Amino acid sequence: MLLINGDYTIPSNISGELxxxxxxxxxxxxNLLLNRDVLIMLQEMFAxxxxxxxxxxxxxxxxxxxxxQQSLYDSATDKSLVALPGHSEHQTGLxxxxxxxxxxxxxxxxxxxxxxxxxxYGFILRxxxxxxxxxxxxxEPWHYRFVGQxxxxxxxxxxxxxxxxxxxxxxxxxxxxxxxxVQYWVxxxxxxxxTVEIPENFAYTASLDNTGGIIVxxxxxx
Numbered sequence: 001m002l003l004i005n006g007d008y009t010i011p012s013n014i015s016g017e018l019x020x021x022x023x024x025x026x027x028x029x030x031n032l033l034l035n036r037d038v039l040i041m042l043q044e045m046f047a048x049x050x051x052x053x054x055x056x057x058x059x060x061x062x063x064x065x066x067x068x069q070q071s072l073y074d075s076a077t078d079k080s081l082v083a084l085p086g087h088s089e090h091q092t093g094l095x096x097x098x099x100x101x102x103x104x105x106x107x108x109x110x111x112x113x114x115x116x117x118x119x120x121y122g123f124i125l126r127x128x129x130x131x132x133x134x135x136x137x138x139x140e141p142w143h144y145r146f147v148g149q150x151x152x153x154x155x156x157x158x159x160x161x162x163x164x165x166x167x168x169x170x171x172x173x174x175x176x177x178x179x180x181x182v183q184y185w186v187x188x189x190x191x192x193x194x195t196v197e198i199p200e201n202f203a204y205t206a207s208l209d210n211t212g213g214i215i216v217x218x219x220x221x222x
Contacts, residue, residue, distance in 0.1 A: 001147060001148075001151065001209050001215045002092060002094075002207070002208060002209065003166055004088070004091075004092060004210065005163065006137075008087075008210050008211060011210060014093075016035040016036070016037070016092075016094075017036040017037075018033040018034065018035060018036070018093050019034070019036045020032070020033060021059050024042065024043045025039065025043055025046050025057075026046070026059070027058055027059040027062075028058050028060045028099065028102055029059075029060070032059060032063070033063040034063055034096060035063075038093070041121045041122050042059070042096065044121055045120075048120075048121075049114070056101035057100055057114070058098070058099050058100070059098060061090065061097035062090065062093070062095075062096050063090060063092075064088060069083065069084075069086075069088050070085040073085060080138070081138060089126065089145055094147075095143060095145045096144055097140075097142045098114065098142050098144055099142060104142060107141075111142075115141070118152070119149075119153050120152075122147060122149040122151075123145065123147070124144065124152050124156070124161075125141070125143070125144060126140070126161070126162065127140040127143055131161045135161055135162075135163060145162070148217070150219075151177075154177050154186075169186065169213075170188055170213065173188050182219055183219065183220070184217055185218045186216070187215070187216040188214075188215055188216075189214040189215075190213050191213075194214075198218050199218075201221060202218045202219060202220055203220075203221040204216060204219070205217050
């Protein structure tokens with residue numbers, strides 16, 4: 001749930017197991033890495049796409065080191081199209097650029113399928129066309145960010161980008177999300193001194209939001 005944009009840089013303590021993309025899904029570059037949990041959900045999403053008749057999705061870009069992001073920024077002719085080092089979601093291992101058989105998925109049936117179904121697997125289209133004034137980035141139909149299924153579902157239903165979703169959580173402090181018959185309770189804690197009681201029979205995750213808060217997601221363990 002980390003917010004990375006022009007205002008918020010990547011924290012130095014990001015953790016997560018980076019593994020080879022090619023061991024999970026098709027890719028245009030055998031050297032690409034991504035967070036392992038993200039790849040598991042990408043694998044599920046691409047399998048579903050194949051059942052729907054779209055079998056040629058590829059990962060064209062994934063995790064980037066600070067040095068690679070710096071190089072891309074330095075070499076860019078139009079620097080407004082490339083994030084500054086430290087401000088790129090690609091440096092988290094939670095974002096992937098997706099193509100269809102190596103072709104840009106913008107204005108295509110394949111791109112429409114992905115935009116319509118990615119939330120089911122925990123992904124959001126991070127930079128939609130109609131929210132560029134909020135994200136600060138141009139429309140990128142290929143750039144998908146993993147946030148988790150309940151959060152992606154809520155953002156999809158309410159037409160929110162990540163910046164707006166975090167502001168919504170800050171305002172409401174607690175929301176409920178129902179997904180596939182499972183109810184999730186999402187709590188926003190504004191500082192480390194705040195606490196929330198999770199019942200003993202609940203599973204939960206907690207994530208920093210990178211703006212000074214903590215997002216706790218709880219659900220009844222099966």
